[in-house]
Amino acid sequence: MNATDSTNSPSSSSSSSSPSLSLPPVTVLGLGRMGSALAATLLAAGHPTTVWNRTPGKADALAARGARAAADPGAAVAASPLVVACVLDHDALRSALAPHTAALDGVTLVNLTSGSPEQAEETAEWAAAHGARYLDGAIMTTPEGVGDAAMMFLYSGDAAAFDEHRATLAALGDPVHLGSAPGLASLYDAALLGLMWSVFAGWLHGTALVGAEKVDAAAYTPVALRWLSGAVSTFVTRYAAQVDAGAYPGDDATVDVQIATVDHLLHAAGRRGVDTALPALLKDVMVRARDAGHGDDSFASVIEVLR
Known part of the structure; x- marks a missing residue:
């Protein structure tokens, strides 16, 4: 996430101290x-x-x-x-x-x-x-x-x-x-930026959706963050083990269930004039996973399509 623009002046809120000869140059x-x-x-x-x-x-x-x-x-x-x-x-x-x-x-x-x-x-x-x-x-x-x-x-x-x-x-x-x-640091950097943009986009879409009902972003965000740090992080950890094992037991919510659920998001967004391109993209990749034989598997099986 480097900012290497050479046209800006130095920026730091830290106060400087005299260099110490005991610390490496x-x-x-x-x-x-x-x-x-x-x-x-x-x-x-x-x-x-x-x-x-x-x-x-x-x-x-x-x-x-x-x-x-x-x-x-x-x-x-x-x-x-x-x-x-x-x-x-x-x-x-x-x-x-x-x-x-x-x-x-x-x-x-x-x-x-x-x-x-x-x-x-x-x-x-x-x-x-x-x-x-x-x-x-x-x-x-x-x-x-x-x-x-x-x-x-x-x-x-x-x-x-x-x-x-x-x-x-x-x-x-x-x-x-x-x-x-x-090359690992650069590879992680790209992967983590992709994660960040996906989270930002999902949060902004959700903010637009609840905002259509006059809910402020400041009211929605604490609930969204609690969801991310709690249930969502638990699923990510569980799915990591499934991805490494190449086995995706659908004992929580299958891809077929997720496809039906994303339709609710598409309906709610469409009725409120919120752009549906993002949830439509998510549904598309789920449908491709289902068509590849993963309808009864967990959402982690979508990685087989992404690969």
Whole structure:
């Protein structure tokens, strides 16, 4: 959920503190809104922090708070054993570092730039060819959430490098290592964003539906959140085991029952002038699951159609 727009000024509500010589130094490459938030958070935690951005003026506010502004990416990389990058894309990162690859030898490069799993694997190979240990990452928050221990930062790649720098990365948010394959963090990022958009869309559709009867979103939302955190989360956990086993006992509510129930949603929305495209899409995938022989199975069997 990275925001790597390089046209915005640094944003952080944390007060800075003097860098402590007892804490490891860190370099941050890229000072868009997200990169600036990363650097500001590391500074506030007491890490000696070196920063670099393609547009030099972007470092001024951080330099005023104690950061060291490097003249070029090579000098920035050479300043710290841990280099955190958050730039436009993978090509921009490799392009910036290409003239300075000698400085990468022995460095741990943590790439928090948004991209695909395949791009992460390509950058990991590139980094390894220049002697760097590589971690790919995904920031599961907006810049305002950087530094909040409740916010997840996903990492994949070199497990030893992650263990070595875990305490430093924890200053940014809860560090979660997903495995040694470099592309896992990007893959989880895409999957989790899909989940987020689906939840947002379902909530907004429900809000529009009850809103047609003059129910405020603020009144509907606590009930929706209780439903999600209670019954829905219980079903998701149960269905995860069914998906892994490839067996979908229809002992709660079968796909056939769900199809009949979604018709109630379609009817209620249509009668109130609320768009029916979203529930119609849900019904379509359920019908495809039924037609594939899963009518008597649980809703988890829909994954066989999605696959």
